[in-house]
Amino acid sequence: MATLVLTVVGTAVGGPIGGAIGALVGQAIDHAVFRPKRRQGPRLVELAVQTSSYGSQIPLLFGTMRVAGTVIWATDLIESRGTAHGGKGQPNTTVYSYAASFAVLLSARAIQGVGRIWAEGTLLRGAAGDFKTATGFRLHPGGEDQAVDPLIGSAEGLAPAHRGCAYAVFEGMQLGDYSNRIPSLTFEVIADPAAVSVGHVARVLAGEVGGDAGMMLDGFAASGGSVRAVLETLGQASGAWFAPAGAGLAMRDSPGAVATVVDAGFGGRERRTRSVAAIDTVPRSVSVGHYDPAREYQAGLQRATRPGPGSRDERVEVPAVLDAGAAKTVAEAMLARAEAGRVRRSVTCGFDGLAIAPGRCVAIAGEAGTWRVAEVMVEAMVVRLALVPLETAPIAARATSGRVAAAADAAVGRTILVAVETPGLDDGPLSAPRLTIAAAGTGAGWRRAALLYSLDDGASWTAGGATAAPAVIGVVETVAPRAPATLIDRDGAILVALAHDGMVLGDADAAALDRGANLAVVGGELVQFGSAEPLGGARWRLTRLLRGRRGTERAAAVAGDRFVLLESETARTIDLPVSAIGRTVRVMASGVGDDEPVETRCTIGGVSVLPPSPVHLRVKGTRLHWVRRSRAGWRWSDGVDAPLGEESELYRVAIVGAGGERVVETAVPALELAPSDLAASVRQVGVFGASSAAELVLETGAMA
Structure with missing residues (x-):
C-alpha cells in the first residue's frame, strides 16, 4: 500500500523550517536562488572582507549592518610628488603621495543611507558624517531612477x-594614511529605518511567505546558496516555522488557532504513540555567532550549555545584528527546543485529519x-x-559583549597653522633659509592638510605638499621672567593652554634634554622644559626651563603667543631661496x-642661516674681546671649540666714540679701542649676512 507523507523539513535544534510543505507549494522557494544549486546558508565572514572579484555575491541588507562590499570600479592611482628635506646633513628626498577614485557595491537592494565608515579598522567617517581623510564621497542608494555616477x-x-x-563612490581619496594603497573599507549601512522581523525578511526574499512573525533583528544580510537556506538559518535563530496560509505560507512563532484532535486509534494495529530520544542526541552546548552592535558590529559569540552527559557542541552562524543578551537568548532557546524535541507523539485519526497540514498547532483531547x-x-x-511539543518562549537572558575597543571617533576640527623661522635645529649649518611649519586641528581627529605658500604676497602659489603629523600646539598664558641661557631656570614657569585634551606633554631628564628633547617655540624664543605638569582642561605648567x-x-614672549612643541615627525620644513630673506611668506x-x-x-629674517651673535664681550686693557658662536655644532660634543660654520671668520664692529661712529671689520675676535670710545657692538658676518649685534657700553677711562 502506498504511503503519502506531507512534511516540514528542518533540524532538531533549530525547529522545523523549510519551503516545501508536501504538495501545498511544491518547491517554489527553492527556485529563488542567490547562487544556483547550492544550499549553503549565509556566513559571518562573508561581510567582513572587502573583495573585488568578478561574480562576488552581493547581500540583500535589512535593518542596519556593517559590510565590506565589493569594489566594482577604480581608477589608476593619482601620483603627486613633493620634496622632503633631510635633517642632520642628510640630502633632500623626493616623496610621492597617492590618491585614488573607486566605487564599492554595498547592497543588492535599496538602502536609506550610510553612517560610519571604517578604513583598516579606524574611522574614515564618524557618526556625525565627518570624514577624517580628504575624499569626495557620493552615495547612490539604489533607487529605480538612479543615474550613472558622473x-x-x-x-x-x-x-x-x-x-x-546601493553603492558608494570615493573621488580623489588621499591614501597617505593607508600606506599609499586603497584601504579595506567597511560600511555601516542603514537599509531600513528600524529593526525588522524575521518574517519581514522572509516575505521580501520569497513572496510566497507572509506574516511578520519571528524575533526582531537590528540588521540582517541575506546571502548564501538559496533563499531556502537563508530562511532555514533564520528559523534556527528564531524558532519560527512555516504553516500554510491560503495558496502560500506564513511564518509563525506562536500557535495561533489551535485545533483539537482525538487520538481515535484507527488502524487496528498497535502503535507506539509516544517516544523520548536519549539525552546524548541533544547537543551539550549551543553557540551562536552574530554581529554585536556594542562591538561596532564585529563578530560576537554567545553560548548556552546544559547539564548531563554529552560532548557535542552545535554552532550556528547568524549574520544578523543581535546584542549580547539577544544572542544568548537565542542560544538558550535553541538548546531548549532541542531538548523538547526529544519527545515525539503520534496520533491516528480519520480522514478529517487531512484538514490539518504540517505546521499547524494542535491540542490532543484529554491531554x-x-x-x-x-x-x-x-x-x-x-x-x-x-x-512535537511546542516550546514556550524563552526568558530574555543577560550577557556581556566583553571589553570593547571601539575605534576613536574624534572630531577633526579646523586646522591650526603655525609657520616660524627658527635657528637651524640640526648640528650642520643650513645652505638655504628654512621655514618650519607645524599644524594640528581643533579636534583630536585631525590628521593632515595640504599646503601652499607664496613669496610674492599671493600673486603666485607653490604647492608645499602635506603637513607632517599633528603637532602639539597651544597658546602661552603666562611667561616666566627672563633668566640666563647658561643656567637651568628652576624658579620660572610657563603656563600654556593646548588646543585640545588629546594633546599631551611629558617630562625629560637631563640626558634627554641634552639630546634636544622637549624643545618648544614660545613666542620667538626656543625653550626646553624638564617637567610638564597637567592642570586640567588642556592646560600645562612647564618648569625646569x-x-x-x-x-x-633676546626674544621676549608675551601672553597670547603661540606655543609649538618642535619634533622631527611633526615639523614640515620648506627650504626657500636666499632672496626670501627680508620678505614675508604667506x-x-x-x-x-x-x-x-x-x-x-x-x-623671513634669516635667523635659520645667519650666525648667532657673539657673546662674552669684555674689555681687557685697551682691547675689546668676545667669543664667537656657531650655527653648527650647538651640542659642543667635542668640548673643545665650536666649528666655524661659515666660509671664513669675519666680524663687523661698530664703535661709538667722541667723534662719532666708525665701523671696523676684523678676522679675529678682538679689537683695539681708543680711550674715548663709549660703546661697541659686534656682529659676526656669515655666508648669508651678519648676525644680530652683541653690545657693550664702555666706561670712560676704564681702559687706561
Whole structure:
C-alpha cells in the first residue's frame, strides 16, 4: 500500500523550517536562488572582507549592518610628488603621495543611507558624517531612477547606473594614511529605518511567505546558496516555522488557532504513540555567532550549555545584528527546543485529519500541552499525525559583549597653522633659509592638510605638499621672567593652554634634554622644559626651563603667543631661496575640516642661516674681546671649540666714540679701542649676512 507523507523539513535544534510543505507549494522557494544549486546558508565572514572579484555575491541588507562590499570600479592611482628635506646633513628626498577614485557595491537592494565608515579598522567617517581623510564621497542608494555616477560616466563613457543596488563612490581619496594603497573599507549601512522581523525578511526574499512573525533583528544580510537556506538559518535563530496560509505560507512563532484532535486509534494495529530520544542526541552546548552592535558590529559569540552527559557542541552562524543578551537568548532557546524535541507523539485519526497540514498547532483531547504537526502520513486509509511539543518562549537572558575597543571617533576640527623661522635645529649649518611649519586641528581627529605658500604676497602659489603629523600646539598664558641661557631656570614657569585634551606633554631628564628633547617655540624664543605638569582642561605648567636655546635669548614672549612643541615627525620644513630673506611668506593650509583655507604669515629674517651673535664681550686693557658662536655644532660634543660654520671668520664692529661712529671689520675676535670710545657692538658676518649685534657700553677711562 502506498504511503503519502506531507512534511516540514528542518533540524532538531533549530525547529522545523523549510519551503516545501508536501504538495501545498511544491518547491517554489527553492527556485529563488542567490547562487544556483547550492544550499549553503549565509556566513559571518562573508561581510567582513572587502573583495573585488568578478561574480562576488552581493547581500540583500535589512535593518542596519556593517559590510565590506565589493569594489566594482577604480581608477589608476593619482601620483603627486613633493620634496622632503633631510635633517642632520642628510640630502633632500623626493616623496610621492597617492590618491585614488573607486566605487564599492554595498547592497543588492535599496538602502536609506550610510553612517560610519571604517578604513583598516579606524574611522574614515564618524557618526556625525565627518570624514577624517580628504575624499569626495557620493552615495547612490539604489533607487529605480538612479543615474550613472558622473565620475564613472566621464571615465568610462558608457557605464551602468546599478539601479536597485546601493553603492558608494570615493573621488580623489588621499591614501597617505593607508600606506599609499586603497584601504579595506567597511560600511555601516542603514537599509531600513528600524529593526525588522524575521518574517519581514522572509516575505521580501520569497513572496510566497507572509506574516511578520519571528524575533526582531537590528540588521540582517541575506546571502548564501538559496533563499531556502537563508530562511532555514533564520528559523534556527528564531524558532519560527512555516504553516500554510491560503495558496502560500506564513511564518509563525506562536500557535495561533489551535485545533483539537482525538487520538481515535484507527488502524487496528498497535502503535507506539509516544517516544523520548536519549539525552546524548541533544547537543551539550549551543553557540551562536552574530554581529554585536556594542562591538561596532564585529563578530560576537554567545553560548548556552546544559547539564548531563554529552560532548557535542552545535554552532550556528547568524549574520544578523543581535546584542549580547539577544544572542544568548537565542542560544538558550535553541538548546531548549532541542531538548523538547526529544519527545515525539503520534496520533491516528480519520480522514478529517487531512484538514490539518504540517505546521499547524494542535491540542490532543484529554491531554495537556500544545503540539506542532511535523508530518501528516496517510497509509492504509488511516491518517497519522507526527507531533512535537511546542516550546514556550524563552526568558530574555543577560550577557556581556566583553571589553570593547571601539575605534576613536574624534572630531577633526579646523586646522591650526603655525609657520616660524627658527635657528637651524640640526648640528650642520643650513645652505638655504628654512621655514618650519607645524599644524594640528581643533579636534583630536585631525590628521593632515595640504599646503601652499607664496613669496610674492599671493600673486603666485607653490604647492608645499602635506603637513607632517599633528603637532602639539597651544597658546602661552603666562611667561616666566627672563633668566640666563647658561643656567637651568628652576624658579620660572610657563603656563600654556593646548588646543585640545588629546594633546599631551611629558617630562625629560637631563640626558634627554641634552639630546634636544622637549624643545618648544614660545613666542620667538626656543625653550626646553624638564617637567610638564597637567592642570586640567588642556592646560600645562612647564618648569625646569632651559631658556634662549640656539641663540634666541633676546626674544621676549608675551601672553597670547603661540606655543609649538618642535619634533622631527611633526615639523614640515620648506627650504626657500636666499632672496626670501627680508620678505614675508604667506602659508595656506586646507584640511578635511576646513570650510575655507587657513592662512598664516612669517617674515623671513634669516635667523635659520645667519650666525648667532657673539657673546662674552669684555674689555681687557685697551682691547675689546668676545667669543664667537656657531650655527653648527650647538651640542659642543667635542668640548673643545665650536666649528666655524661659515666660509671664513669675519666680524663687523661698530664703535661709538667722541667723534662719532666708525665701523671696523676684523678676522679675529678682538679689537683695539681708543680711550674715548663709549660703546661697541659686534656682529659676526656669515655666508648669508651678519648676525644680530652683541653690545657693550664702555666706561670712560676704564681702559687706561
